[in-house]
Amino acid sequence: MNLHEYQAKELLKKYNVPVQEGIPVDTPEAAAEAYKQLKVQYGNNFAVVKAQIHAGGRGKGLIEGTKQHGVAVGKSSEDIKTIAGNILGGTLVTVQTGPAGKVVNKVLVAQDVYYDGPAKREEFYLSILLDRASGQNMIVYSTEGGMSIEDVAHDTPEKIYRERVQPNMPLQGFQARKIAFNLGVTGEAFKNMVKFVTNLYNAYVGLDAAMIEINPLFKAADDKVIAVDCKLSLDDNALLRHPDLVALRDVTEEDPTEVEAGKHNLNFVKLDGNVGCMVNGAGLAMATMDMIKLSGGEPANFLDVGGTANAQTVEAGFRIILKDPKVKAILINIFGGIVRCDRVAQGVIDAYKSIGTITVPIIVRLQGTNAAEAKVLIEESGLKVQSAILLSEAADLVNKAVNA
Structure with missing residues (x-):
């Protein structure tokens, strides 16, 4: 579950970050x-207005049809009002949103941290995530903050450092000091960096986060170390341990069909294809998508109805798939292990009758x-549903449907 920047920062503050x-x-x-x-509290010379969407690249992104960036600086209340007016309600298009962009419903008005002082101001990059290859948590950090980490990895990979931590162990003191040393900070900034990294790692573990990214991680002119921006993604599977965090979910930032699928406990991901697929089991779903590609089609979605498919889940899956106007055919591929194929078939028939007129071809492959x-x-139902037992038969039927 992704969070907005302002939500993430409030959570980090609870861990003294x-x-x-x-x-x-x-x-x-x-x-x-x-x-x-902010001016009264912090004596700001300026403030930053940041569009709150679940996507990066906001600073370079533009509000559709304007020259307004998603992050902008204002030096007066009138400036801030004008900038916020240009951003709110607009569609922000960034490298991560794609051409469709995302509508901005909130902005964050943030304090000026780029004040003058005795020390040099510096920007760093730091993130924490799971390294699946080693089964350990990994801290990725770089001296090159404030820019895309992908560009840094491509252009200057030697400037990216990694520190792995055992999941059942806290971040060790020597590891935090090593990170501060590699970032090149000294004196008071070194101490502040060690505290920052340690507390951030505690937040990562305590929140059951899937990923925390701080970019830029900022060393101010008075040697304070501050998270200027934050991306935080929570592990959906751990939310049962954090009922208070569930309320932070913003469904307006998610695909509506994926939200609806979640209400029916369906694992659904929308894709840009022409063959809708409904499968029980993630592995079989991936194989089915490969088969659709090989047959000349493009998968329109990933939909795993789970091991206990019935008439209700099949009908919900049908309705979600049929909302996509690009779908030319629907392939249902069920392996009868826990669930009996004849019960699934009856569920398909009942769902078909319940929904009414379905104009796209439906191919049902049941095995087990x-x-x-x-x-x-299925054959005796009188419905326009084509059945197959072998995967090759289903592939032929899909090929005919998409090329009709």
Whole structure:
């Protein structure tokens, strides 16, 4: 589950991670008031207005049809009000949103941390995530902050460092000091960096995060170490341990069909293809998508109905797939292990009758327990549903459907 920047920062503060303070607002007038509050509290010379969407590249991204970037600086309450007015309600297009962009419903008005002081200001990069190859948590960091880490990895890979931590162990003191040393900070900034990294790792573990990315990780002119930006993704499977965090989910940032599928406990991911597929089991779903590609089609979705498919889940899957106007055919591929194929077949028939007119061809491939009985049920139903037992038969039927 992805969080907005302002939500992530509030969670980090609970773990004593210093952040760039800000106030989330949803109107231009509230943005102007937020600027005044920040000026009184922190003596700002300026404030930063940041679009709150679940995507990176906001600073370079543009509000559709304008020259307004998703992150902009204002030096007065009127400036902030104008910038917020240009951003709120607009569609922000970045390298991560794709051409469709995302509608901005909130902005974060953040304090000025680029003040003058005796020390040099510096920007770093730091993230924590699971390294699946080693089965360990990994801290990735670099002296090159404030820019895309992908570009750094491509152009200057020697500037990226990695520190692995055993999942059942805390971050050790020598590891935190090693990170601060590699980042080149000294004196008071060194001590602050060690504290920052240690507390951030505690937040990663304590929140059951899938990923935390701080970019830039900022060393201010008074040697304070601050998270200026933060991306935080929580592990969905661990949310049962954090019921208070479930309320932070913003469904407006997610694909509506994926949200609807979640309500029916369906594992659904929308893709840009022409063959809808409904399968029980993630591995079989991946194989089915490969088969669709080989047959000349393109998968329109990944849909795993689980091991206990019934009429209700099949009908919900049908309705979700049929919302995609690009779908030319639907392939149902069920292996009858836990569930009997004849029960799935009856579920397909019941769902077909419940939904009503379905204009796209439906191919049903059932294999396993009672597969032969299931084939008979479908063939005798009188519905326009084509059945197959072998994967090769299903592939032929898909090929005919997409090339008709």
